Amino acid sequence: xxxxxxxxxxxxxxxxxxxxxxxxxxxxxxxxxxxxxxxxxxxxxxxxxxxxxxxxxxxxxxxxxxxxxxxxxxxxxxxxxxxxxxxxxxxxxxxxxxxxxxxxxxxxxxxxxxxxxxxxxxxxxxxxxxxxxxxxxxxxxxxxxxxxxxxxxxxxxxxxxxxxxxxxxxxxxxxxxxxxxxxxxxxxxxxxxxxxxxxxxxxxxxxxxxx
Numbered sequence: 001x002x003x004x005x006x007x008x009x010x011x012x013x014x015x016x017x018x019x020x021x022x023x024x025x026x027x028x029x030x031x032x033x034x035x036x037x038x039x040x041x042x043x044x045x046x047x048x049x050x051x052x053x054x055x056x057x058x059x060x061x062x063x064x065x066x067x068x069x070x071x072x073x074x075x076x077x078x079x080x081x082x083x084x085x086x087x088x089x090x091x092x093x094x095x096x097x098x099x100x101x102x103x104x105x106x107x108x109x110x111x112x113x114x115x116x117x118x119x120x121x122x123x124x125x126x127x128x129x130x131x132x133x134x135x136x137x138x139x140x141x142x143x144x145x146x147x148x149x150x151x152x153x154x155x156x157x158x159x160x161x162x163x164x165x166x167x168x169x170x171x172x173x174x175x176x177x178x179x180x181x182x183x184x185x186x187x188x189x190x191x192x193x194x195x196x197x198x199x200x201x202x203x204x205x206x207x208x209x210x211x
Contacts (some may be wrong), residue, residue, distance in 0.1 A: 001173045004203040016203070024203055025030040025060040031173045033059070035181055036136060041092060041123040044137055046103050048086035050077040062086045066105035073102065092132050110149050117146055120155045121202050140180035157183065163192070172209065 005052050016024075025083060038041050048057040055077055055186070065075035065083075079120035088103035104112060113123075127163040132142070139145035141197045146153035159165075160184045169178060170193040190194040193200070 001076075009058065018091060020207060022060070024122040024206055025064070026058055026204055027175075027210050029059045029063065031169060032135070032140070032181070035166065035169050035173070035178065037139070038169075039159050039162060039181060040136070043091045044133065045091075046086060046137070047089055047100070048084070049073055049102075049186040050080060050082055051084055052082040053077060055079045057086070062103065063105070066107075067149060068105055068107045070108050070111040073104070073108065075105075088137065089129070090129075090134055091129040099129065099133075101133065103137075104130060104134040109138055109145065113145060117151050118151055121157050140177065141183040141185045144180045159183070166192075167196070170196065170200055171205070174201045 030074055033044050046057075046059040046062045048062045049055070050057065050193045057075065057077065061078050065078065066072075067074070067076075075085050075086045076110045086103045087100050089098070089100050091098045109131060112128070113135065116128065116131070119127065121132070125144065135142055135145040139161075140149060141157055143155075143157065144152040159182055162184075166178055166182060166189070170189075173195060175189045176186050182189075190200075199205070
C-alpha cells in the first residue's frame, strides 16, 4: 500500500491512479503547447478523429497511440483500437496563417530530420513543414531535435524575450522541458526559477492545479 499525502483538501495515495496519470499527461502537453505558443506566437493543435467510432482524441491520446515506428504513421484510438493517421494544425497568433499537416511521432520526426541539418529553421519550415512543426511539438526546438540525433545544429532560432515569456510556466512544468523549448541549459532555467522563489515542478503540484 502506498503512502498517503495531503494535496489541497484531499488525501491522495502516492500510487498514481489511471485517471491521475491521464490527467497529468494531458496537463503536461497542454502546458507545453501553451509555452510554445507564448514563445513562438504559433498555436499548435494535434487533431485525430477516429474514422470508426468517431472519438475525438486528445493530444496526449494521439501521442500515446503512436507505435514509435519510423514507417507507421498511425495512432491508435483508445476507445475502439482502430489505427488511423492524425494531423497537426498550426495557426499564427494573429490568425492570418493556418496550416494542417501530417503529425509525425517523435521517432518518425527524428528519422525525417536526418540529412537536413544544413537547412536553416526558415528553410526547414518552408521545405518540410510537417517535420519542422512535429519537431517543435515533441522536442521544443529544432536544435534540441537535432541534438537527439547526435547532431550539433549550427543555426539559431532566435526566440526573443524568452525570459519574460517563461515566467508564468516556471514550477508548473519541469525545468528540463522549459530549457528544451528555449534551447538553453537547464541550469539557467533552474537558477531563474529559484531567484524568483518558485518551487520546482512536482506531480502533486500539477494535480492541485488540475483540480
